[in-house]
Amino acid sequence: MKFRIYRYDPEKDAKPYLQDYDVQLDPHDRMLLDAIIRLKAFDDTLAFRRSCREGVCGSDAMNINGKNGLACITNLKELKEPVELRPLPGLPVIRDLIVDMSQFFKQLHSIKPYLINDTQPPEKERLQSQSDREELDGLYECILCACCSTACPSFWWNPDKFVGPAGLLAAYRFIADSRDLATNERLDNLEDPYRLFRCHTIMNCVDVCPKNLNPSRAINKIRQILVKRAV
Amino acid sequence: MARGSALTASSKLPVRRFDALVVGAGGAGMRASLQLAKAGLAVAVLSKVFPTRSHTVAAQGGIGAALGNMSEDNWLWHMYDTIKGSDWLGDQDAIEYMCRMAPEVVYELEHFGMPFDRNPDGTIYQRPFGGHSMNFGEKAVQRACASADRTGHSMLHTLYQQNVKAHTQFFVEWMALDLIRDSDGDVLGVSALEMETGQVMLLQAKTTVFATGGAGRIWAASTNAFINTGDGLGMAARAGVPLEDMEFWQFHPTGVAGAGVLITEGVRGEGGILLNADGERFMERYAPNLKDLASRDVVSRSMDQEIKEGRGCGPHKDYVFLKLDHLGPEVIMKRLPSIREIAIKFANVDPIKEPIPVVPTIHYQMGGIPTNVHGQVVAPKGGDPNVVINGFYAIGECGCVSVHGANRLGTNSLLDLLVFGRAAGDHIVEQRLHARAYKDLPANAADGALARLARLENATSGERVAEVSADLRKTMQAHCGVFRNQQLLSEGVSKVMELEQRVQRIAITDKSTTFNTARVEALEVDNLIETAKATVVSAEARRESRGAQARSDYPTRDDVNWLKHTLWHRDGNRLEFKPVNMKPLSVEAFPPKARTY
Numbered sequence: 001m002k003f004r005i006y007r008y009d010p011e012k013d014a015k016p017y018l019q020d021y022d023v024q025l026d027p028h029d030r031m032l033l034d035a036i037i038r039l040k041a042f043d044d045t046l047a048f049r050r051s052c053r054e055g056v057c058g059s060d061a062m063n064i065n066g067k068n069g070l071a072c073i074t075n076l077k078e079l080k081e082p083v084e085l086r087p088l089p090g091l092p093v094i095r096d097l098i099v100d101m102s103q104f105f106k107q108l109h110s111i112k113p114y115l116i117n118d119t120q121p122p123e124k125e126r127l128q129s130q131s132d133r134e135e136l137d138g139l140y141e142c143i144l145c146a147c148c149s150t151a152c153p154s155f156w157w158n159p160d161k162f163v164g165p166a167g168l169l170a171a172y173r174f175i176a177d178s179r180d181l182a183t184n185e186r187l188d189n190l191e192d193p194y195r196l197f198r199c200h201t202i203m204n205c206v207d208v209c210p211k212n213l214n215p216s217r218a219i220n221k222i223r224q225i226l227v228k229r230a231v
Numbered sequence: 232m233a234r235g236s237a238l239t240a241s242s243k244l245p246v247r248r249f250d251a252l253v254v255g256a257g258g259a260g261m262r263a264s265l266q267l268a269k270a271g272l273a274v275a276v277l278s279k280v281f282p283t284r285s286h287t288v289a290a291q292g293g294i295g296a297a298l299g300n301m302s303e304d305n306w307l308w309h310m311y312d313t314i315k316g317s318d319w320l321g322d323q324d325a326i327e328y329m330c331r332m333a334p335e336v337v338y339e340l341e342h343f344g345m346p347f348d349r350n351p352d353g354t355i356y357q358r359p360f361g362g363h364s365m366n367f368g369e370k371a372v373q374r375a376c377a378s379a380d381r382t383g384h385s386m387l388h389t390l391y392q393q394n395v396k397a398h399t400q401f402f403v404e405w406m407a408l409d410l411i412r413d414s415d416g417d418v419l420g421v422s423a424l425e426m427e428t429g430q431v432m433l434l435q436a437k438t439t440v441f442a443t444g445g446a447g448r449i450w451a452a453s454t455n456a457f458i459n460t461g462d463g464l465g466m467a468a469r470a471g472v473p474l475e476d477m478e479f480w481q482f483h484p485t486g487v488a489g490a491g492v493l494i495t496e497g498v499r500g501e502g503g504i505l506l507n508a509d510g511e512r513f514m515e516r517y518a519p520n521l522k523d524l525a526s527r528d529v530v531s532r533s534m535d536q537e538i539k540e541g542r543g544c545g546p547h548k549d550y551v552f553l554k555l556d557h558l559g560p561e562v563i564m565k566r567l568p569s570i571r572e573i574a575i576k577f578a579n580v581d582p583i584k585e586p587i588p589v590v591p592t593i594h595y596q597m598g599g600i601p602t603n604v605h606g607q608v609v610a611p612k613g614g615d616p617n618v619v620i621n622g623f624y625a626i627g628e629c630g631c632v633s634v635h636g637a638n639r640l641g642t643n644s645l646l647d648l649l650v651f652g653r654a655a656g657d658h659i660v661e662q663r664l665h666a667r668a669y670k671d672l673p674a675n676a677a678d679g680a681l682a683r684l685a686r687l688e689n690a691t692s693g694e695r696v697a698e699v700s701a702d703l704r705k706t707m708q709a710h711c712g713v714f715r716n717q718q719l720l721s722e723g724v725s726k727v728m729e730l731e732q733r734v735q736r737i738a739i740t741d742k743s744t745t746f747n748t749a750r751v752e753a754l755e756v757d758n759l760i761e762t763a764k765a766t767v768v769s770a771e772a773r774r775e776s777r778g779a780q781a782r783s784d785y786p787t788r789d790d791v792n793w794l795k796h797t798l799w800h801r802d803g804n805r806l807e808f809k810p811v812n813m814k815p816l817s818v819e820a821f822p823p824k825a826r827t828y
Contacts, residue, residue: 012743053492114396126341127353128353130349132349143283
């Protein structure tokens with residue numbers, strides 16, 4: 001199978017280039033990650049992240065034939081050759097397919113991604129109704145792979161000011177949690193021409209999310225709550 | 232500057248100092264670091280991957296705790312089930328501690344924001360799980376606290392969130408290379424490699440906590456992530472710390488055939504059943520009471536037996552079916568959504584309509600670095616088998632406290648992380664580290680690690696990482712499987728020892744200092760080989776069947792000769808043994824008896 005892969009090692013390359021590979025696959029190779037690992041057995045200089053190989057840890061996000069996704073759950077049969085692999089767009093490249101995710105996590109951390117409830121907890125669990133719990137479905141499952149934020153033009157232009165779809169999904173995850181008592185503080189933190197309102201509903205985030213989550217809907221919900229709060 | 236510093240001396244390496252250093256940012260590491268950071272200690276957490284990518288994230292089914300939300304339950308029943316599950320090899324003091332603490336650590340996690348599923352009354356939803364019973368084995372009980380089939384993901388993210396709140400300092404994408412011990416035998420920190428820059432550093436600490444996870448990657452068919460390479464075990468072994476009960480490895484009954492990806496026992500908890508080629512629910516024959524919810528070693532052996540006797544499914548009769556379509560789409564979509572995703576992606580079947588092909592697949596390491604109930608690492612010295620090694624703790628899958636004995640019950644691994652993560656954290660806080668001075672680092676602190684790096688740096692030709700590790704995985708799979716015997720194991724020992732020679736000759740092409748993943752993988756093989764040696768040597772020596780160690784040549788449990796823990800020493804590749812602690816903390820002991828489900 002034919003691949004064309006973005007290569008860049010700052011120690012020896014003046015600039016990035018695309019390298020062509022022809023990989024002899026094994027009949028058991030099912031996913032893109034299997035193929036890249038097979039390739040690395042012959043060229044150990046190719047650098048990429050990977051861990052769980054089942055789409056739950058979020059390590060192996062990359063740009064696959066122009067679209068962000070996870071290599072471990074991308075079936076080889078779905079891919080047009082040569083398969084072009086590039087690092088996630090919009091973030092600084094450390095080496096080959098490995099990007100520097102600092103800015104992504106900085107934005108995540110800016111929304112206080114943890115439950116805030118300073119009341120004395122009961123001896124047992126805090127009760128939560130089944131319908132309140134259902135509000136968290138589609139939000140808590142995020143794996144922080146960054147496919148969404150690095151597919152978002154608003155994040156490309158303003159990575160330091162716009163929280164980005166992953167961070168906003170996390171913000172709404174806590175706003176929507178019946179146990180969280182910091183909704184107003186969270187909304188204040190987002191009510192800003194950039195942090196929330198740079199989202200132009202381009203919906204790339206929804207299109208690429210490997211967990212089929214919908215950051216765009218979460219962003220709209222935050223907007224609605226802000227409008228409600230204003231009147 | 233020590234950039235790419237493989238050729239510098241230990242004494243020239245930069246040093247950073249902390250009260251406490253936690254190696255590994257999975258469930259155990261982050262539960263411990265949370266206690267430490269909240270207490271105001273200077274704590275650093277080192278991880279090969281970003282914390283939420285640790286393997287805890289892949290746990291699916293639940294956390295065991297006798298909350299009694301679904302029906303009556305009691306921590307004593309949980310304790311009994313755990314001891315029986317362990318085939319009486321678990322230490323009863325540690326098991327009592329874990330089961331008593333279980334409700335408290337689960338409530339705490341809920342208070343941290345964990346999105347547990349809920350019952351109509353708003354309490355945490357609990358599902359049935361293998362080996363968990365009511366009233367000392369009477370019938371199945373719902374004890375597994377669940378967040379759909381993503382419990383590990385929810386738990387790991389919740390713990391990361393709390394650590395962000397507590398301002399824990401993370402060293403992300405750093406690999407610990409070796410323990411630092413001084414001439415007193417005290418542990419003073421680790422040498423470590425920053426992957427992005429290739430820089431080697433000494434991280435000095437008054438206390439070092441290993442929470443490095445398991446080593447499931449020594450097998451070819453494994454549910455484990457690529458990062459599970461036994462780094463903590465390798466480092467401990469090289470530093471002269473013995474490894475306990477390494478012959479006991481859990482085969483999870485339901486890995487996707489061919490792919491190895493885990494399908495939670497929660498599927499059977501929700502009512503899924505195993506079928507052979509005749510469409511027979513064969514577990515009714517092997518475990519008439521708990522059937523498909525017998526403990527994992529029992530179910531895996533039964534499956535293996537069915538396949539061996541020609542009743543496997545598929546063109547090669549080499550797997551069995553896990554049927555769950557009778558649960559209906561609503562239960563599957565609500566309680567087992569990720570399982571459906573996995574089955575569609577990795578087995579080409581939609582479990583709403585068709586059964587999933589599954590085989591017993593390596594999943595969990597019961598043994599590890601020996602510790603007491605505080606998580607302190609212990610080793611034999613002067614006739615006492617449990618002398619504390621100063622400044623050193625091990626928790627989670629890399630440790631052996633031992634609560635899982637010869638076979639772990641499902642849901643007890645996440646529980647183990649929470650209970651002993653917190654216990655170690657609290658115990659370290661009590662040591663008042665603020666007031667304690669740093670001991671001097673020995674001059675040769677990182678000599679071993681630097682020599683390994685230098686060898687990789689200088690080797691121009693030799694064995695490939697991918698080939699040596701693939702051969703190691705094949706050997707372990709062939710010689711240390713579900714059923715073992717003397718001939719297989721003796722050959723296995725020789726082959727693993729030959730592989731150790733090949734590991735010494737590994738060479739890599741990539742010499743860059745920038746994010747050199749080839750170098751990381753080569754260093755991981757140094758840890759894999761220690762784990763494999765410990766495993767196969769211990770398995771060869773134990774001439775009985777107990778829990779996950781099933782010997783076809785010694786088919787029964789032998790409490791007279793073998794009710795004891797194995798300790799493997801790297802030095803001399805030798806074994807010694809120590810007694811099982813049969814004395815609980817406050818209740819009466821559970822003496823060994825026949826184990827049926």
